[in-house]
Amino acid sequence: NWPQILKKMKTEYCSSNIAYTTWIEPLTVYELSEDTVYILVKLKASLEHIEEKYMLPFKVCIAEVTGYEYEVSFVTEDNAVIHRKKAIAAKKQKSSAVLESANLNPKYTFDTFVVGSNNNFAHAASLAVAESPGDIYNPLFIYGGVGLGKTHLMHSIAHHILEKDSSKKVLYVTSETFTNELIDALKIGKNGNELAMTTFREKYRNNDVLLIDDIQFIIGKESTQEEFFHTFNHLHVSGRQIIISSDKPPKDIETLEARLRTRFEWGLIADISSPDYETRMAILRKKEELDGLERYHIPDDVMQYIANNIKSNIRELEGSLNKLIALSNLEKKPIDIALAAEALKDMISPDNIREITPELIMDIVSEHFNVSIADLKGRKRNAEIVLPRQIIMYLCREMTDTPLKAVGALLGGKDHASISHGVKKIAADLETDEALSNTVSIIRKKLNPL
Ligand code: ADP
Numbered sequence: 456n457w458p459q460i461l462k463k464m465k466t467e468y469c470s471s472n473i474a475y476t477t478w479i480e481p482l483t484v485y486e487l488s489e490d491t492v493y494i495l496v497k498l499k500a501s502l503e504h505i506e507e508k509y510m511l512p513f514k515v516c517i518a519e520v521t522g523y524e525y526e527v528s529f530v531t532e533d534n535a536v537i538h539r540k541k542a543i544a545a546k547k548q549k550s551s552a553v554l555e556s557a558n559l560n561p562k563y564t565f566d567t568f569v570v571g572s573n574n575n576f577a578h579a580a581s582l583a584v585a586e587s588p589g590d591i592y593n594p595l596f597i598y599g600g601v602g603l604g605k606t607h608l609m610h611s612i613a614h615h616i617l618e619k620d621s622s623k624k625v626l627y628v629t630s631e632t633f634t635n636e637l638i639d640a641l642k643i644g645k646n647g648n649e650l651a652m653t654t655f656r657e658k659y660r661n662n663d664v665l666l667i668d669d670i671q672f673i674i675g676k677e678s679t680q681e682e683f684f685h686t687f688n689h690l691h692v693s694g695r696q697i698i699i700s701s702d703k704p705p706k707d708i709e710t711l712e713a714r715l716r717t718r719f720e721w722g723l724i725a726d727i728s729s730p731d732y733e734t735r736m737a738i739l740r741k742k743e744e745l746d747g748l749e750r751y752h753i754p755d756d757v758m759q760y761i762a763n764n765i766k767s768n769i770r771e772l773e774g775s776l777n778k779l780i781a782l783s784n785l786e787k788k789p790i791d792i793a794l795a796a797e798a799l800k801d802m803i804s805p806d807n808i809r810e811i812t813p814e815l816i817m818d819i820v821s822e823h824f825n826v827s828i829a830d831l832k833g834r835k836r837n838a839e840i841v842l843p844r845q846i847i848m849y850l851c852r853e854m855t856d857t858p859l860k861a862v863g864a865l866l867g868g869k870d871h872a873s874i875s876h877g878v879k880k881i882a883a884d885l886e887t888d889e890a891l892s893n894t895v896s897i898i899r900k901k902l903n904p905l
């Protein structure tokens with residue numbers, strides 16, 4: 456529309472032809488943002504004159520031609536560079552805010568997902584849904600064992616949708632979050648705050664795309680299934696996309712109400728199984744590339760050794776690579792098969808029978824709350840770390856025979872009294888705090904899936 460705008464400027468605001476050719480004609484659009492037109496002034500010396508004389512006319516002409524009231528800003532070559540940097544920074548900030556409000560991990564995208572025979576169907580279905588959400592497969596139900604890439608795929612879909620259209624409302628939550636927020640809304644509601652339930656419903660129903668991860672943990676409570684049922688219906692009838700993941704197909708989730716089960720079967724069900732050797736190698740290579748691990752020159756036979764020994768959990772596959780490098784740094788040893796064997800010795804174990812140890816509890820809790828082992832062992836006292844730490848204390852007490860002193864040692868040398876306090880605190884809170892009790896029972900299930 457620029458020529459049209461210039462023409463309008465010429466006929467309506469320029470006193471002479473010369474004024475037009477001197478001042479207006481050389482101007483070009485430097486950039487168009489959501490609400491501002493940036494106009495490039497080639498001759499720095501003329502900037503002031505143009506700003507003073509033509510700012511308002513430009514606003515008017517642009518509004519008349521485009522039908523939208525843009526701000527107008529004149530830039531010169533040298534401040535244009537600064538301006539561009541600012542714009543890029545603002546854009547970055549904006550997109551990370553979008554990701555955050557959707558609860559997305561920036562690393563989990565289609566680009567970083569390795570496609571193999573174990574997941575190509577789930578991957579293709581995810582891509583199709585990401586291309587046209589709400590259209591073809593609704594709901595999309597992805598299932599598979601722990602650490603096989605369900606969460607990664609779900610985030611990839613959400614990223615893809617937001618990249619194509621950042622105005623889309625996309626919400627990713629775990630079924631635990633859904634349940635706990637519902638419990639809290641109901642509780643506050645009982646205390647007379649009627650807005651609580653309305654807010655809850657708005658949050659979950661006002662979406663173009665809703666992703667619920669690990670639906671197997673929603674089971675149990677009737678009121679949760681009831682609410683989820685209505686949420687599902689609300690979204691589904693209005694053509695909004697629902698994506699669900701679980702460790703099992705709907706028909707095998709025993710505690711799932713029949714009406715939810717049927718609905719989960721309406722769309723497409725896709726499974727992810729354990730990766731074959733080729734895929735495991737490809738994932739290790741990808742991880743090496745993405746994390747910049749090439750500088751360690753991990754030999755082929757070491758990669759093959761890892762891929763040969765870690766078969767059924769991609770998180771462990773990645774974890775073993777990290778551990779190998781950490782060991783090599785720490786002990787100043789070369790990366791070879793002997794060191795790999797050392798790194799893997801806790802992980803190479805028959806998959807089904809695993810003993811519940813304090814270390815396992817710590818790993819699972821760390822992953823569940825997304826806090827590092829170092830923080831759990833450390834001295835930080837903020838709530839995000841204290842709660843998981845106390846849950847570890849409690850579960851060690853309840854699920855293992857470890858003496859409190861040993862638990863204290865594991866948690867970086869906490870004394871007997873603080874461990875005992877933590878155990879009691881959780882035990883007492885569990886009596887009254889339904890959301891906490893939900894969380895603890897989910898962690899128990901993660902520890903002991905059978
Ligand atoms: P799940 O949700 O099924 O338990 P995740 O999606 O959390 O598993 O995956 C565990 C880890 O393995 C993540 O770090 C993820 O990035 C990685 N991962 C899983 N599948 C793949 C894949 N096909 N390509 C690359 N990384 C993968």
Ligand code: MG
Nearest residue numbers: 605606607668
């Ligand atoms: Mg997951």
